[in-house]
Amino acid sequence: MRFNVKESVKWIALSGMAITVTTGLINPSWAAAEQDSADAGVNVTQAVYGDTAIYKNAVVPLASVSADSLLDKYRDFSKFSTGDVSKDTKLALNIVSWQLPHGGFFKAMEKNYKSKWDGKAARSTWKSKDGVELGTFDNEATTTEIRFLADVYKKTKNKDIKNSVQKAVDFVLTSQYSSGGWPQVYPKRGNYSDAVTYNDDAMVKVMVLADDIVNKKQPFDSDILDNTYRSRLQQALNKGVQYTIKSQIVNNGTPTIWGAQHDPVTYASVEARAFELPSKTTTESVGITAFLMSQPQTAEVKKAAQSALKWFDTNRIDGIKYNRQGPEFFQKDASSVMWYRFYNVEDNKYFFSDRDGKKYTDIMKISEERRLGYAWAGSQAKSLLNAASESGYYKLSKPLPK
Numbered sequence: 001m002r003f004n005v006k007e008s009v010k011w012i013a014l015s016g017m018a019i020t021v022t023t024g025l026i027n028p029s030w031a032a033a034e035q036d037s038a039d040a041g042v043n044v045t046q047a048v049y050g051d052t053a054i055y056k057n058a059v060v061p062l063a064s065v066s067a068d069s070l071l072d073k074y075r076d077f078s079k080f081s082t083g084d085v086s087k088d089t090k091l092a093l094n095i096v097s098w099q100l101p102h103g104g105f106f107k108a109m110e111k112n113y114k115s116k117w118d119g120k121a122a123r124s125t126w127k128s129k130d131g132v133e134l135g136t137f138d139n140e141a142t143t144t145e146i147r148f149l150a151d152v153y154k155k156t157k158n159k160d161i162k163n164s165v166q167k168a169v170d171f172v173l174t175s176q177y178s179s180g181g182w183p184q185v186y187p188k189r190g191n192y193s194d195a196v197t198y199n200d201d202a203m204v205k206v207m208v209l210a211d212d213i214v215n216k217k218q219p220f221d222s223d224i225l226d227n228t229y230r231s232r233l234q235q236a237l238n239k240g241v242q243y244t245i246k247s248q249i250v251n252n253g254t255p256t257i258w259g260a261q262h263d264p265v266t267y268a269s270v271e272a273r274a275f276e277l278p279s280k281t282t283t284e285s286v287g288i289t290a291f292l293m294s295q296p297q298t299a300e301v302k303k304a305a306q307s308a309l310k311w312f313d314t315n316r317i318d319g320i321k322y323n324r325q326g327p328e329f330f331q332k333d334a335s336s337v338m339w340y341r342f343y344n345v346e347d348n349k350y351f352f353s354d355r356d357g358k359k360y361t362d363i364m365k366i367s368e369e370r371r372l373g374y375a376w377a378g379s380q381a382k383s384l385l386n387a388a389s390e391s392g393y394y395k396l397s398k399p400l401p402k
Contacts, residue, residue: 063297064293064294064295064296064297065293065294065387065388065391065393066294066391067290067291067293067294067387068294069383069387070286070287070290070383070384070387071208071287071290071291071294074143074201074204074205074208074209074287075147075208075212076144077144077147077148077151079110079144080095080110080113080144080145080148081148081151085152085155085156088148088151088152088155089152089155089156089158089161091113091114092148092149092152092153092158092161093116093158093160093161094113094114094115094116094117095109095113095145095148095149095164096149096160096161096164097116097117098112098113098116098117098123099123099145099164099167099168100123100124100133100134100135102132102135102171102174102186102187103135103167103168103169103170103171103174104134104135104136104141104142104168104171104175104186105135105136105141105142105145105168106123106124106125106126106133106134106135106136106141107136107138107139107140107141108139108141109141124136126185126189126193127189128187128188128189128190129188129190130187132187134185134186134187134189134193135171135175135185135186136184136185136186136193137182137183137184137185137197137202137203137205137206138184138185138193138197138199138200138202139200140205142168142171142172143205143206143209145168146165146168146169146172146209147209147219149161149164149165149168150165150219150220150222150224151218151219153165153219153222153224154219154221154222154224162224165224165225166224166225166229169213169225169229169233171186172206172209172210172233172236173232173233173236174186176236176239176240177196177243177264179196179239179243179246179264179265179267180236180239180240180241180242180243180244180246181196181197181203181240181243181247181262181264182196182197182202182203182206182240183195183196183197183264184197184199184202192261192270192271192272192273192276194264195261195262195263195264195270195272196243196247196261196262196263196264197260197261198258198259198260198261198262198281198284198285198287198288199260199261199272199276199281199284200284201284201287203240203244204284204287204288204290204291206240207237207240207241207244207291208291210233210234210236210237210240211237211294211295213225213229213230213233214230214233214234214237216230241292241295241301243267244258244288244291244292244304245300245301245304246267247259247262247267247268247269248304248307248308249269249280249345251346251347251348254307255303255304255307255308255311256280256307256308256311256348257280257281257282257285257288257289257308257311257312258280258281258284258285258288258308259278259279259280259281259284259345260272260276260279260281260284261276269281269345274353274354274355274356274357275353275354275355275357275370275374276353277342277351277353277357277359278345279342279343279344279345279351280342280343280344280345280348281341281342281343282312282339282340282341282342282343282378282380282381283341283375283378283380285308285312285381286312286380286381286383286384288308289305289308289309289312289384290384290387292304292305292308293305293387293388293393305393306393306394309384309385309388309393309394310394311348312339312381312384312385313385313394313396313397314348314397315339315343315348316337316338316339316381316385316400317337317338317339318336318337318400318401319332319333319334319336319337319401320332320333320336320337320338321333321336321338321379322338322375322376322377322378322379324372324375324376325372326371326372329363329371329376329377330363330377334401335401335402336379336401337379337382337400337401338377338378338379339377339378339379339380339381340376340377341374341375341376341377341378342376349361352365352366352370352376353366353370354366354367354370355367355369355370363376382400385400386400
């Protein structure tokens with residue numbers, strides 16, 4: 001049976017429905033789909049993952065899952081915003097003055113932003129080997145500035161703020177590797193920061209940002225970025241999703257979860273600091289999985305997300321609570337569920353690590369500084385599994401502790 005895009009789009013226009021297409025049954029050209037949507041009087045947004053064409057506002061066998069409850073934390077810019085337009089505009093213009101020439105921003109700059117850049121102070125404490133000050137996505141940097149500035153622009157229409165956002169989005173686009181991943185910093189720092197970085201949700205924050213801009217989600221529902229920018233960001237997002245799928249760690253033919261850092265060329269999990277060895281990393285994999293769930297569900301996207309969910313479900317530890325402060329780090333608690341932070345790349349054995357670069361299976365064998373100075377386990381995946389289960393996207397092997 002042939003699938004008629006035009007008739008289906010017209011049917012949806014008449015019914016007033018807006019659903020997400022996730023089918024691989026059709027693969028018409030974007031130009032043809034765009035013309036069909038124009039004829040029908042509706043808006044069709046393209047998203048291409050691999051060889052499959054996907055359209056929003058069209059017919060759907062497999063809809064994406066609303067993951068806003070898990071992803072909204074990546075949209076937060078309240079650390080800058082006061083709600084007072086005058087105060088926020090002043091802060092926004094201060095932030096603009098601290099923007100680096102390549103368009104990025106550095107992290108932990110809240111104190112600096114209280115006043116305008118004096119033209120002399122360092123705008124980043126990290127530099128490339130050539131002495132160029134580095135922008136970063138680490139610790140919510142750059143993505144949060146973009147969101148706050150876009151919000152202020154929407155209220156003020158200040159051209160300097162608009163230009164700054166466009167310059168920062170150029171930084172986002174330029175810093176992406178050709179394979180689709182985003183590093184922690186740009187330009188290159190010459191160390192682990194150059195790896196594709198899921199650590200601290202850096203790449204997920206970038207992809208959520210790109211997705212929000214493409215879909216004109218607040219605060220990007222203004223003229224701050226035109227269709228050319230949205231088209232470029234959609235292409236970047238498609239590549240980012242493809243990189244994410246290709247970098248998913250596979251054991252014996254079964255996709256599992258992701259590491260904190262991955263090689264931009266080989267996709268392999270790689271080390272960062274001495275105590276951050278190549279691994280499967282649960283904390284960052286929660287955000288990655290939630291983002292994939294929110295995307296158009298091509299066969300490969302759905303497989304990646306559901307495989308990760310199955311890994312979390314299979315490797316959960318019910319009835320145990322992690323106490324980061326110790327002295328008893330793992331305590332019995334019938335209402336709790338947890339996962340260790342790191343697991344071997346090659347299997348599902350957990351480990352701890354220290355500044356000596358070695359693996360340990362007993363948390364008491366690592367130094368006190370590392371034992372107390374790092375989160376070695378967590379329960380973040382509980383909310384992920386709950387959301388997937390309640391939406392019918394994934395069936396749990398057994399109920400989660402309550």
